[in-house]
Amino acid sequence: MWVSRLALRDFRSYDSLDLDLDRGVTTFIAPNGWGKTNLVEAIGYLSRLRSHRVPHDLPLVRAGQGQAIVSAKAHRGERQVTAEVTIRAKGANRARINRTGVRVREILGLVPCVVFAPEDLGLVKGDPGERRDWLDSLLVARNPRFAGVLSDVEKALRQRNALLKSLKQHPNPGLEATLDIWDRAFAEAAAALVIGRRRLLSDLAPHIGAHFSTLAADARESRRLASAEYRSRIDYSTIDPHADDAVVRAVDVIVEAVLSRREKEIDRGLTLVGPQRDDVELLIGDVPAKGYASHGESWSLALALQLASWDLLREDSGNPDDQPVLVLDDVFAELDTGRRARLADLVAKAEQVLITAAVGSEIPQELVGRTVDLTTVASPR
Ligand SMILES: Nc1ncnc2c1ncn2[C@@H]1O[C@H](COP(=O)(O)OP(=O)(O)OP(=O)(O)O)[C@@H](O)[C@H]1O
Ligand SMILES: [Mg+2]
Numbered sequence: 001m002w003v004s005r006l007a008l009r010d011f012r013s014y015d016s017l018d019l020d021l022d023r024g025v026t027t028f029i030a031p032n033g034w035g036k037t038n039l040v041e042a043i044g045y046l047s048r049l050r051s052h053r054v055p056h057d058l059p060l061v062r063a064g065q066g067q068a069i070v071s072a073k074a075h076r077g078e079r080q081v082t083a084e085v086t087i088r089a090k091g092a093n094r095a096r097i098n099r100t101g102v103r104v105r106e107i108l109g110l111v112p113c114v115v116f117a118p119e120d121l122g123l124v125k126g127d128p129g130e131r132r133d134w135l136d137s138l139l140v141a142r143n144p145r146f147a148g149v150l151s152d153v154e155k156a157l158r159q160r161n162a163l164l165k166s167l168k169q170h171p172n173p174g175l176e177a178t179l180d181i182w183d184r185a186f187a188e189a190a191a192a193l194v195i196g197r198r199r200l201l202s203d204l205a206p207h208i209g210a211h212f213s214t215l216a217a218d219a220r221e222s223r224r225l226a227s228a229e230y231r232s233r234i235d236y237s238t239i240d241p242h243a244d245d246a247v248v249r250a251v252d253v254i255v256e257a258v259l260s261r262r263e264k265e266i267d268r269g270l271t272l273v274g275p276q277r278d279d280v281e282l283l284i285g286d287v288p289a290k291g292y293a294s295h296g297e298s299w300s301l302a303l304a305l306q307l308a309s310w311d312l313l314r315e316d317s318g319n320p321d322d323q324p325v326l327v328l329d330d331v332f333a334e335l336d337t338g339r340r341a342r343l344a345d346l347v348a349k350a351e352q353v354l355i356t357a358a359v360g361s362e363i364p365q366e367l368v369g370r371t372v373d374l375t376t377v378a379s380p381r
Pocket of ligand 1: 012
């Protein structure tokens with residue numbers, strides 16, 4: 001898959017931009033603050049319906065404007081499609097496919113893209129929420145059905161927490177019966193999510209290990225295997241996530257877990273266990289990366305996570321024409337020469353790679369492609 005044209009209206013710093021893109025490697029060079037990340041963020045947004053750097057859409061709309069439009073023409077072999085999203089500062093977003101209005105979620109999967117950016121260091125060093133969001137976003141990218149599962153979990157949690165809060169204030173047996181119903185609804189959505197996440201992690205694991213070892217080939221850490229393990233206060237260890245009955249069994253385990261904590265949960269007025277509290281522990285050898293890994297190791301591991309997700313999306317399509325676009329935003333500056341060369345080697349075979357850098361000399365010479373001086377194409381302010 002590759003994007004031949006990107007159009008932005010009032011997106012971030014751009015009032016209007018129409019940019020033709022090529023297959024293969026394109027490098028955008030411009031000084032700090034010129035709008036390089038804004039540009040690639042727009043493609044990333046079309047892919048996942050969320051920004052890779054902010055949790056909400058509002059900052060994506062140019063200051064003082066009511067809405068932003070991102071549109072891309074995507075090619076898969078002979079087929080082409082134009083996907084467009086209108087991000088509204090107030091009110092629900094809108095989407096069009098080939099100029100026909102559709103539900104926003106239908107855009108998911110049309111312009112698959114994996115963005116690697118400095119913010120991804122948070123995957124290794126940051127809070128569990130960052131790792132959960134990354135995993136969930138990949139889950140949805142691989143299978144848009146999970147967008148529904150995620151909103152079911154959120155809704156059940158909201159209802160359950162509201163009930164727990166009322167029960168804390170006014171004990172009421174009638175309300176407790178309603179809580180039983182929400183326990184079940186929560187457990188059903190949560191089980192689908194947890195099993196989905198665990199399946200995804202087991203698919204990712206070999207790719208994470210391989211990319212980390214390749215990137216770190218000449219360093220000490222290359223002898224240690226990088227891995228990722230699902231961590232939860234609920235014990236799912238007896239459930240094989242790939243088994244047919246995995247979700248059904250996880251429902252029972254979650255119902256049991258919330259029932260055994262009911263008194264505590266009423267006392268706190270909050271759901272204390274479930275996927276909203278789980279984490280993915282990243283390890284280098286048998287040492288947790290968070291709190292132990294060096295800056296360079298953390299960076300390689302974050303990169304390995306994103307390259308692994310790119311592999312999975314590529315594998316899923318089963319079609320060599322259907323690779324996700326790969327975005328490397330400001331990545332090379334952080335890497336030593338060996339890592340730069342090995343990363344260049346890895347991505348050179350991608351159908352479309354968009355690279356940004358403030359300084360052209362950071363880009364390894366192996367990455368021959370088109371270089372765009374963004375200052376001659378766009379003047380975002
Ligand atoms: N909603 C918005 N409205 C107007 N301007 C914005 C908005 N969001 C971001 N900007 C501006 O966009 C500019 C460009 O940001 P961007 O992150 O794309 O720069 P960059 O070229 O990637 O820089 P760096 O090399 O430092 O990473 C910044 O000056 C920022 O203030
Ligand atoms: Mg940037």
